[in-house]
Amino acid sequence: MAKRERPVDVVLVGFGWTAAIIAQELTDAGVQVLALERGEFRDTVPDFATDTIQDELRYAVRKQIFESPERETLTFRNSADQTALPMRHLGSFLPAAGVGGAGVHWNGQCWRFLPQDFEIRTHTEQRYGRKFIPESMNLQDWGVTYDELEPHYDRFEYLCGVSGTAGNIGGVKQAGGNPFEGARKRGYPLPPLKRCASTVLFDKAAREAGFDPFPCPAANASKPYRNPLGVQMGQCTYCGYCEWFGCGNYSKASPQTTILPVLLKKANFSYRTRCNVTRVNTDNTGKRATGVTYVDVDGNEIEQPAGMVVLCAFAQHNVHLLLLSKIGTPYDPTTGRGVVGRNYAYQITSSVDVFQKEILNPFMGAGALGQGVDNFNGDNFDHGPLGFIGGGYIALWNTGGRPILQHYLPKDAPTWGSGWKKVMHDNYLTATSIATHGSVMSYRSNYLDLDPTWRDDYGNPLLRLTFDFQPNEHAMSDYLTDQATKIAQAIPDATHHVKKRDGHYSIVPYQTTHNTGGAAMGADPTTSVVNRYLQSWDVPNLFVMGASVFPQNAGYNPTGTVGALTFWAAEAMKRYLKNPGPLVSA
Amino acid sequence: MSMRDSERGKGHGHRGGPTRTSRRTFLKSVVAATPALGLLGCGPRHGSAQARTPVYFTPDEATFIDAATQRLIPADDLGGGANEAGITTFIDLQLAGAYGRAERWYMQGPWPHGIDQQGFQLKYTPAQIYRDAIGRVEAHCRQQHGKPFAQLDPAHQDDLLHALEKGEVDLGDIPAKTFFAMLWQNTQEGYLADPAYSGNRDFAGWKLIGFPGPRYNYVEDIGKFGRPYEAPFVSLVGRDPSAYLRGES
Numbered sequence: 001m002a003k004r005e006r007p008v009d010v011v012l013v014g015f016g017w018t019a020a021i022i023a024q025e026l027t028d029a030g031v032q033v034l035a036l037e038r039g040e041f042r043d044t045v046p047d048f049a050t051d052t053i054q055d056e057l058r059y060a061v062r063k064q065i066f067e068s069p070e071r072e073t074l075t076f077r078n079s080a081d082q083t084a085l086p087m088r089h090l091g092s093f094l095p096a097a098g099v100g101g102a103g104v105h106w107n108g109q110c111w112r113f114l115p116q117d118f119e120i121r122t123h124t125e126q127r128y129g130r131k132f133i134p135e136s137m138n139l140q141d142w143g144v145t146y147d148e149l150e151p152h153y154d155r156f157e158y159l160c161g162v163s164g165t166a167g168n169i170g171g172v173k174q175a176g177g178n179p180f181e182g183a184r185k186r187g188y189p190l191p192p193l194k195r196c197a198s199t200v201l202f203d204k205a206a207r208e209a210g211f212d213p214f215p216c217p218a219a220n221a222s223k224p225y226r227n228p229l230g231v232q233m234g235q236c237t238y239c240g241y242c243e244w245f246g247c248g249n250y251s252k253a254s255p256q257t258t259i260l261p262v263l264l265k266k267a268n269f270s271y272r273t274r275c276n277v278t279r280v281n282t283d284n285t286g287k288r289a290t291g292v293t294y295v296d297v298d299g300n301e302i303e304q305p306a307g308m309v310v311l312c313a314f315a316q317h318n319v320h321l322l323l324l325s326k327i328g329t330p331y332d333p334t335t336g337r338g339v340v341g342r343n344y345a346y347q348i349t350s351s352v353d354v355f356q357k358e359i360l361n362p363f364m365g366a367g368a369l370g371q372g373v374d375n376f377n378g379d380n381f382d383h384g385p386l387g388f389i390g391g392g393y394i395a396l397w398n399t400g401g402r403p404i405l406q407h408y409l410p411k412d413a414p415t416w417g418s419g420w421k422k423v424m425h426d427n428y429l430t431a432t433s434i435a436t437h438g439s440v441m442s443y444r445s446n447y448l449d450l451d452p453t454w455r456d457d458y459g460n461p462l463l464r465l466t467f468d469f470q471p472n473e474h475a476m477s478d479y480l481t482d483q484a485t486k487i488a489q490a491i492p493d494a495t496h497h498v499k500k501r502d503g504h505y506s507i508v509p510y511q512t513t514h515n516t517g518g519a520a521m522g523a524d525p526t527t528s529v530v531n532r533y534l535q536s537w538d539v540p541n542l543f544v545m546g547a548s549v550f551p552q553n554a555g556y557n558p559t560g561t562v563g564a565l566t567f568w569a570a571e572a573m574k575r576y577l578k579n580p581g582p583l584v585s586a
Numbered sequence: 587m588s589m590r591d592s593e594r595g596k597g598h599g600h601r602g603g604p605t606r607t608s609r610r611t612f613l614k615s616v617v618a619a620t621p622a623l624g625l626l627g628c629g630p631r632h633g634s635a636q637a638r639t640p641v642y643f644t645p646d647e648a649t650f651i652d653a654a655t656q657r658l659i660p661a662d663d664l665g666g667g668a669n670e671a672g673i674t675t676f677i678d679l680q681l682a683g684a685y686g687r688a689e690r691w692y693m694q695g696p697w698p699h700g701i702d703q704q705g706f707q708l709k710y711t712p713a714q715i716y717r718d719a720i721g722r723v724e725a726h727c728r729q730q731h732g733k734p735f736a737q738l739d740p741a742h743q744d745d746l747l748h749a750l751e752k753g754e755v756d757l758g759d760i761p762a763k764t765f766f767a768m769l770w771q772n773t774q775e776g777y778l779a780d781p782a783y784s785g786n787r788d789f790a791g792w793k794l795i796g797f798p799g800p801r802y803n804y805v806e807d808i809g810k811f812g813r814p815y816e817a818p819f820v821s822l823v824g825r826d827p828s829a830y831l832r833g834e835s
């Protein structure tokens with residue numbers, strides 16, 4: 001018999017980015033909140049101190065800062081006619097484990113999606129007609145609009161101290177910013193980060209190619225900053241150990257550097273680490289969550305009763321919990337019916353490596369130090385003659401020059417031996433790379449369900465991922481890569497190595513930790529798991545946070561939008577707590 | 587209060603999550619990654635790599651790794667090779683530690699063959715892969731040339747490494763490509779990781795490419811476009827990692 005803990009008002013599964021926001025908001029509203037986190041507690045001091053964290057082998061190569069697949073992983077295949085096999089070590093994406101979640105080791109590339117992204121189906125049909133949308137694509141509106149989310153984007157950006165140049169304030173275009181962005185109420189809280197040699201090269205080349213470059217928005221503080229909660233951040237030192245590492249300098253926005261100093265002092269907040277939640281429990285009607293069950297580090301199964309449950313466990317983990325808990329109808333790819341696990345999407349990336357003469361000192365960088373162009377994102381360009389849906393940004397990010405994983409070699413360079421030494425010697429300080437970062441739509445054939453064969457340490461079936469890039473995504477990505485090549489060609493005295501994203505999706509090389517979908521939000525319960533307030537259609541006292549609710553993925557990194565949606569949902573939860581029940585009638 | 591709650595379950599590392607570190611535990615963790623040093627009975631920080639007895643490798647295996655990595659990263663007019671950089675010691679210590687045991691990998695069967703996109707699907711740990719593969723490569727050398735790999739001339743050694751890289755040698759259960767990729771990956775790590783891990787000796791790898799080591803503040807320097815950065819090389823354990831590894835600092 002599972003041990004039973006004292007009931008709480010609200011239990012959060014996970015204690016990463018979204019959980020920290022929800023905890024801060026709901027404790028302000030006066031309820032008692034408990035976060036259950038499977039990993040360890042960690043904080044700037046001592047865990048991310050610069051003389052500890054700047055260790056590429058330990059954290060980035062051996063991946064000690066991330067989730068360990070040893071206990072719990074997923075299985076993967078490209079299509080339903082294959083047998084999915086376990087992801088035995090991390091590769092394509094790097095989920096977090098530990099307080100702060102992936103907020104600890106993200107880059108801080110902090111974007112807003114475009115207004116059309118949220119109404120992509122309506123927008124596409126209006127501009128290009130219904131027939132433009134492939135039969136196999138589940139193109140869906142989000143059920144929420146950019147204008148509704150704008151104040152919440154603003155809150156997240158001011159929480160984080162985002163550095164950037166606004167491109168559109170109240171509908172008025174601003175010089176130097178992203179001319180394509182949706183209207184914002186006010187500018188960024190901080191000016192953009194400093195430029196480095198490579199972002200200056202990119203800026204010049206992009207202008208020459210006829211595009212509109214701007215400093216990418218960065219949740220790395222360009223100046224000392226005090227956020228609205230009164231938490232102080234320090235100026236980024238461009239240490240270059242940022243993505244895949246924790247910041248030792250209180251400069252990268254994370255739960256630790258923006259919320260926890262306030263939250264952890266509250267009497268109505270508590271958290272427990274090393275608690276792996278395995279189920280959301282429901283009553284005998286199946287329509288009400290009664291709390292969660294977790295397994296502690298000693299293997300004890302413990303029941304935690306709660307009045308409300310919020311899943312904050314990161315994209316695929318939220319979906320895994322819904323499936324294990326039998327909440328919502330699982331998606332069936334043969335009939336196309338059911339919703340849990342449907343709409344899984346990702347990001348499609350490519351790059352053009354550039355080899356030129358000027359010393360760039362790539363090791364002086366920051367996770368979100370970049371210059372980008374948005375001319376080919378969303379529907380910022382005419383898709384009519386191109387025939388695909390979606391787009392992405394093109395950017396030169398100078399995130400660091402960590403020697404093992406961050407060096408670029410010319411095409412056909414010797415792969416080892418004296419020839420390899422020579423190309424390493426000749427190129428490390430002067431090579432750079434232009435990245436493309438494209439949207440991925442949702443398809444009938446890409447989904448999450450439970451694996452029939454492999455199990456985790458708790459005896460539960462692993463999540464099974466069935467995913468491949470579709471012709472629409474390849475066409476879009478190739479087009480983006482061609483535009484990136486034009487920029488590379490405008491860099492003087494340079495050669496290039498164009499790295500298209502060819503062939504099938506592979507779980508092996510790192511691409512992004514931008515896994516999305518599986519618990520889509522929307523206006524229609526037959527195509528979504530949660531309503532526009534991220535409340536479960538089936539179990540009204542259950543909410544799902546994070547990128548799992550994206551109906552498809554846009555051409556930007558997700559967390560700006562994840563943060564905005566979390567603030568938006570927190571407002572709705574406060575209404576729910578006063579007056580429980582469905583916030584939207586099905 | 588939150589802290590009390592968070593203390594529950596204390597005393598057991600959660601294998602699923604990174605553990606807490608500090609400078610002191612970092613130093614300990616380097617030692618943990620180098621268990622040999624304690625086993626050799628010369629104190630946890632005594633690790634002079636020169637001709638140090640391997641921890642995981644047998645002497646013959648170490649001889650093979652010395653020879654193979656010295657072809658992968660040879661000594662030439664750009665500087666010393668893998669042997670001068672301590673790469674055999676680095677790989678030996680990695681295989682003796684958590685990585686060698688695949689501690690963080692999902693290693694539950696069944697073990698069907700997969701397609702390339704599904705990645706690693708062998709039931710062997712890195713340490714086992716090295717042991718098995720080296721034995722088979724040596725058997726191949728004896729059969730083809732009548733002597734072990736280390737005694738072949740460099741051209742023949744290179745031919746064999748190319749053959750492994752292309753998957754043209756039969757290593758039984760272990761695809762030659764997998765072994766080669768692992769060996770080359772670990773060799774690069776030994777050349778380019780922080781010298782605190784016993785490779786990259788005298789900053790050999792970092793000097794070759796011009797990476798100054800983990801420095802922390804580039805606020806001023808980042809604006810000096812096109813200029814080389816000229817501060818001395820530094821490791822997580824200071825300017826003289828060899829002295830640190832010998833226990834002298």
Ligand SMILES: Cc1cc2nc3c(=O)[nH]c(=O)nc-3n(C[C@H](O)[C@H](O)[C@H](O)COP(=O)(O)OP(=O)(O)OC[C@H]3O[C@@H](n4cnc5c(N)ncnc54)[C@H](O)[C@@H]3O)c2cc1C
Nearest residue numbers: 014016017018038097101102107108109277546557558559
């Ligand atoms: C290397 C890397 C770089 C990134 N860079 C960027 C970027 O530049 N820009 C951007 O927009 N996004 C980036 N991201 C993504 C970003 O970090 C995530 O979008 C964000 O952290 C999501 O917040 P979350 O709360 O949904 O998940 P997380 O912050 O990851 O928190 C989830 C938490 O839940 C815990 N958990 C999971 N399952 C359970 C369970 N069963 N029981 C208990 N606890 C559980 C986990 O341990 C984790 O701590 C990056 C991610 C990674 C890994």
Ligand code: SF4
Nearest residue numbers: 236237239242247366
């Ligand atoms: S680059 Fe800046 S924000 Fe990133 S870890 Fe270093 S100091 Fe922190």
